[in-house]
Amino acid sequence: xxxxxxxxxxxxxxxxxxxxxPFDHFxxxxxxxxxxxxxGASGCGKTTLLSMLASILTPTSGSIHVGDVEVTGLKGxxxxxxxxxxxxxxFQAFNLIPSLTAQENIYxxxxxxxxxxxxxxxxxxxxxxxxGLEDRMHHRPGKLSGGQQQRVAIARALALDPPLIVADxxxxxxxYVQVDGVIRLLRELAAPGRVVVIATHDERLLPLADRVVExxxxxxxxxxxxxxxxxxxxxxxxxxxxxxxxxxxxxxGRIDIVQEQSDxxxxxxxxxxxxxxxxxxxxxxxxxxxxxxxxxxEGPAVVTGxxxxxxxxxxxxxxxxxxxxxxxxxxIGS
Amino acid sequence: xxxxxxRDLQFRARRFVIAVIVTSLVFGIALAIDGMxxxxxxxxxxxxxxxxxxxxxxxxxxxxxxxxxxxxxxTAADAVRRQPGVKRADPVVLSRxxxxxxxxxxxxxxxxxxxxxxxxxxxxRSAQKSGEAVxxxxxxxxxxxxxxxxxxxxxxxxxxxxxxxxxxxxxxFVSLRDAQEIVFKGQPLVMGIAVKGTTRxxxxxxxxxxxxxxxxxxxxxxxxxxxxxxxxxxxxLIAAGxxxxxxxxxxxxxxxxxxxxxxxGAPSRVIVGGLMLxxxxxxxxxxxxxxxxxxxxxxxxxxxxxxxxxxxxxxxxISVVVGVLASxxxxxRALTTDPAVAFGG
Numbered sequence: 001x002x003x004x005x006x007x008x009x010x011x012x013x014x015x016x017x018x019x020x021x022p023f024d025h026f027x028x029x030x031x032x033x034x035x036x037x038x039x040g041a042s043g044c045g046k047t048t049l050l051s052m053l054a055s056i057l058t059p060t061s062g063s064i065h066v067g068d069v070e071v072t073g074l075k076g077x078x079x080x081x082x083x084x085x086x087x088x089x090x091f092q093a094f095n096l097i098p099s100l101t102a103q104e105n106i107y108x109x110x111x112x113x114x115x116x117x118x119x120x121x122x123x124x125x126x127x128x129x130x131x132g133l134e135d136r137m138h139h140r141p142g143k144l145s146g147g148q149q150q151r152v153a154i155a156r157a158l159a160l161d162p163p164l165i166v167a168d169x170x171x172x173x174x175x176y177v178q179v180d181g182v183i184r185l186l187r188e189l190a191a192p193g194r195v196v197v198i199a200t201h202d203e204r205l206l207p208l209a210d211r212v213v214e215x216x217x218x219x220x221x222x223x224x225x226x227x228x229x230x231x232x233x234x235x236x237x238x239x240x241x242x243x244x245x246x247x248x249x250x251x252x253g254r255i256d257i258v259q260e261q262s263d264x265x266x267x268x269x270x271x272x273x274x275x276x277x278x279x280x281x282x283x284x285x286x287x288x289x290x291x292x293x294x295x296x297x298e299g300p301a302v303v304t305g306x307x308x309x310x311x312x313x314x315x316x317x318x319x320x321x322x323x324x325x326x327x328x329x330x331x332i333g334s
Numbered sequence: 335x336x337x338x339x340x341r342d343l344q345f346r347a348r349r350f351v352i353a354v355i356v357t358s359l360v361f362g363i364a365l366a367i368d369g370m371x372x373x374x375x376x377x378x379x380x381x382x383x384x385x386x387x388x389x390x391x392x393x394x395x396x397x398x399x400x401x402x403x404x405x406x407x408x409t410a411a412d413a414v415r416r417q418p419g420v421k422r423a424d425p426v427v428l429s430r431x432x433x434x435x436x437x438x439x440x441x442x443x444x445x446x447x448x449x450x451x452x453x454x455x456x457x458x459r460s461a462q463k464s465g466e467a468v469x470x471x472x473x474x475x476x477x478x479x480x481x482x483x484x485x486x487x488x489x490x491x492x493x494x495x496x497x498x499x500x501x502x503x504x505x506x507f508v509s510l511r512d513a514q515e516i517v518f519k520g521q522p523l524v525m526g527i528a529v530k531g532t533t534r535x536x537x538x539x540x541x542x543x544x545x546x547x548x549x550x551x552x553x554x555x556x557x558x559x560x561x562x563x564x565x566x567x568x569x570x571l572i573a574a575g576x577x578x579x580x581x582x583x584x585x586x587x588x589x590x591x592x593x594x595x596x597x598x599g600a601p602s603r604v605i606v607g608g609l610m611l612x613x614x615x616x617x618x619x620x621x622x623x624x625x626x627x628x629x630x631x632x633x634x635x636x637x638x639x640x641x642x643x644x645x646x647x648x649x650x651x652i653s654v655v656v657g658v659l660a661s662x663x664x665x666x667r668a669l670t671t672d673p674a675v676a677f678g679g
Contacts, residue, residue, distance in 0.1 A: 047677050056597050056673045083599030095594045095676055099345030100338065108338060112600040140345075156598075168677055 004030040004053070004164070004195055009062035011048055012241075014262030021241030022048050022288070023059070028213060030197065032163075035190035035208055038199040040215030041286050046199035049215070050166045053197060054087045055079055066164055084113045088157030090167035094149040096141040102128060102152045103137040109159045127155035131185060147178025154185055165189055167198045171205070183208060216243060216286045223313075227305035231295035237303060240292045244282040246305030248293070249314075250274045253301025259291045271296060277315070283308045338604075339611040346584060350616055353580040357573050357620035362627025364569030365649055369632060369639030371562040374501055376640060378551045381499040382544050385426070385451045387528035390542045391535065398542055398550030399526030400428050400499075408510075408522040410536060419532035424449035425524035427513035433506065434482035438473060441505040442484065443497070444513020450528040453507050458492030464509050465489060470497030472504035472638070483508065484516035499551065501558060502637035570656055573620070578660035581613045585664035592668045593675035605668045610661045617657030621649050 006028040012021045022045025030036050038046040051057040052064060055071045064071040066086060074082050096105045106124035111117070128137050131151040133144075141149050150170060157165055167186060171179045179202075187208045190196040198205060206212060227246060231237060231253070238244055240260050248255070250272050257270040257278060269291055272278045282289050295301035306314065343350050391414055396402035406425070414423040427444030445451030447461055453468055458477035461468050467488035469475055479490045483506050497505040514520055535541050542550070552559075585592070592605055625646055632639035 051674055051677055054597065056677070080599040080601060083597065085599075089597055089676070091594070091676055093590075093678065095590060097338065097341075097591050097594070099341040104337065104341065109598055109600075111337075112595075112598075112604055 003032060003065075003067065004028070004197075005063075005065040007063045007065075009052070009064065010060045011045065011052065011057070012060040017262055018267070019240060019260040019262050021239075022215075023062075024239065024241050026062070030195050030211060032195060033190060033192045034210040035187060035196045035198065036211040036213055037205055037209040038197065038213050038215055039201075039203075042201075044215040044288065046215055047168050050089075050168050050197065050199050053164065053166050054089050055082055084109075085160055086162050087164045087166060088160070088162040090150070090153050090157045090165065090170050092169040092172050094141065094146070094153045094173070096149055096152055096156070098141050101138045101140055102133060102144065102148075105141070105152060106156045106159050109156050113160055115160075123159065124155075127158055128152070130158075131155045132181065145178060146174050147181055150174060150178070150182050151185060154182070154189070158189070163194050165194065165196045167196065169200055169202075170198060171200065171202045179204070216288060222307055223309050224307055226310065229303050229305065231301045231303070233295050233298055233300060235295050237293040237295070238279070238289050240289055242289045244279060244289050245307065247277055247280040247283060247308060247311040248303045248305050249277045251302040251304055253299055254296045255293050255301055255303060256296030257291050257293055266292075277311070279305075280308070280311070336608075336611060339608045339615070342584070342588070342608075343612060343615060349580060349584075353576060353616055354620045354623060357576050357616065358623035358627050360569050360573040360576065361620050361624025361649065361653065362631050364566050364573065365624055365628035365641065365645065366631035366635060366639045367562050367569070368566045368648075369628065369641045369645060370502075370635060370637050371559055371566065372642065372645060373638045373640035374555060374559055374562070375552075377499045377502065377638075378555070379548050380496055381505070382547050382551065384453055384496055385445075385528045386530065387450055387544065388531060389529045389533055389544075390547055391423070391527040391529060391533060391539050392525070392542060394538050394540050396526070396540070397553075398547045399426060399528075400547065400551045401554065402525055405518075405523040405525060406527065406539065408514075408524050410539065411524070411527045413536050414527050414529060414533055417533050420529055421531035422450060423527050423529045423533070424451060425510060425527050426451050427510060427517055427523075428525045429513070429517045430500075430503075431484040431506065431516060433473065433475075434485075439503055440473065440483070441497075441499060441503055442513055442516065443505055443507045444510045444517070444524075445507065447509050450530065451507070453494035453497050455492045456495045458490070461491055461507065461509060464512050466491045466508070467512075468492040468494055468507040470494050470505040470507075472498050472502060481506075486512060486516050488512070498638070501555065570652055573617070573653075574656045574660045576660075577613050577616050577620075577657060578663055580616065581609055581661050581664040582667065584612070585609060585667045588668070589671050590675060590678075592671040593673050596671065596673035597676040602669060606665050609664050609668060610658055613661035613664070614654055614657035617653040617660070618650065621653035624649065624653075 009023050009026040011023040012019055038049060040046055048057060052059050055074055059072055103124050106127055107120050110120035110123060128134055131154060133148055133151055136144060136148060170182055174182060183205060186196060252274055255272040256268060258266040258268050261267055281287055390399055392399050392402055393404035393406050396404045408425045411423050411425040414420055424446040429442045431440050431442040433440050443451055452460055465488055467490055469490055475481060475490055477490050477493060481488050481490060533541055595605055628641060
């Protein structure tokens with residue numbers, strides 16, 4: 001305890017009329033004492049996953065277990081109790097209450113949870129001392145530096161000693177001087193009995209991590225044998241929202257590139273004929289597939305997938321501009 | 335809960351001070367005009383009680399001595415006095431008149447000197463003969479001054495703290511005969527007979543109780559009183575609107591705070607209670623200041639504004655209600671805040 005088990009997690013929401021699916025049958029296991037980093041490009045779903053771990057967002061399907069608690073099924077008082085007692089959240093923008101002092105920010109989070117005045121006061125003072133801010137107890141957030149505010153936010157997240165700490169870009173608003181103290185503090189929190197999950201772009205945190213979860217594949221520089229795929233009419237090659245590291249060439253038949261709409265319908269973006277290619281944006285920029293590719297027409301289709309390196313070797317060097325132009329022509333890239 | 339509310343009030347002190355000032359002005363005006371209503375509603379029973387009568391005899395068809403245009407002969411009082419159970423029966427003349435130089439509207443009460451209708455004296459003495467008058471409050475003429483009432487000369491011999499009616503109009507108390515001279519050119523006619531004891535109607539007359547007289551006198555005032563009540567209610571609504579606006583703006587500014595509260599599992603009652611408490615604090619502080627404002631406003635009103643402990647208590651009760659109602663929009667806004675907002679950068 002706690003052990004975090006994420007199983008078959010799918011998160012789907014509507015944005016601008018089409019379906020966004022940052023997680024599609026996603027699995028994750030984290031052991032107690034782990035500090036896990038969620039890495040990935042903006043929009044890949046790092047904060048969404050943190051929000052689901054904190055039970056602020058509910059996934060479309062799948063399960064999240066924190067210890068013995070099935071988080072996705074929580075409602076009402078049980079949900080509030082989980083948020084109070086089981087998970088501590090460190091926000092990117094600190095989110096301290098501006099009218100309260102550093103000490104009161106921590107004190108109030110305990111009072112809401114029913115902790116009596118005296119122990120809440122002494123615990124808040126103890127936590128501020130732990131994060132090195134005993135001389136800033138009675139300062140409002142506006143009188144604290146970004147690093148100090150983030151340390152107060154971490155102390156607040158620890159107030160009820162939760163077994164799970166989630167931190168969203170905890171170093172994003174800090175300068176390099178302030179980052180040091182925050183990084184060290186986060187590392188110390190990942191002790192037996194607790195899991196710390198950090199969503200970040202900040203690769204300086206990599207050496208601290210026990211576990212790195214890449215939510216989008218890094219552009220591959222490897223070479224590997226081509227992946228030949230035969231598709232019957234209507235078979236799906238890849239789905240919108242899936243990770244992808246191959247660029248495909250159509251050998252025979254045709255491939256329809258369609259975008260799933262939030263009303264359940266589809267929008268045909270392009271038809272890729274033999275000799276043409278598609279799906280290069282995802283591996284090149286580390287993005288998820290922005291559309292679904294499937295065999296179109298009446299008959300079967302055959303496609304061959306290449307890593308970016310092999311594709312370049314076949315077609316010659318392709319620049320990002322050329323890729324975007326290709327995508328813009330309707331021969332959809334990702 | 336209270337700590338967050340109080341700290342937020344301190345944090346946004348300037349805005350809340352402005353809200354308190356504006357709301358206290360509205361409260362003060364509301365309180366002053368409500369005081370007028372209280373005053374109007376209390377002066378009617380007071381003037382009727384001043385006569386010390388148990389029942390009244392008026393002309394058949396009249397609804398009361400203060401409003402009637404049907405008069406009785408003064409000798410009817412003699413017949414009433416002869417009835418068993420009647421301890422005293424004094425005729426009265428009740429009318430509107432004008433005190434000259436400068437012209438001021440007044441009520442005229444003509445009564446048997448020393449009889450029913452003689453007012454209590456706070457300064458000077460009672461009228462003892464024709465040509466002497468006692469004035470109620472509401473007219474700044476000193477004892478000893480000479481005045482013209484309805485064209486007849488009087489010397490003011492006394493003042494009474496009571497006696498104003500018809501929306502605070504002051505009253506001149508004179509002898510029955512003087513009043514008959516002013517109103518009836520000396521004819522021995524009266525509006526009614528105030529009776530101490532039990533009586534029954536004579537031919538051509540009817541008897542009315544004190545409460546019937548009060549209702550009769552209040553009837554022409556009902557429209558004015560209703561207008562005052564409507565104005566007061568509008569003032570309370572305006573006050574609620576001001577506080578509601580301030581609390582709503584505060585709620586909008588604090589959306590991220592509320593998102594954090596929800597994301598960290600703070601119960602909804604913390605959010606609801608905090609906003610309501612803020613609104614009630616603003617409202618109560620405005621009510622305290624409003625009491626002072628109402629005193630100042632009352633100085634400029636042509637009618638007396640009777641505040642009293644009941645009025646102040648009522649103000650505080652209303653201000654709590656106003657505060658709670660005012661906070662509802664902000665509460666709704668806060669409760670619908672998505673906790674995921676807290677994750678924004």
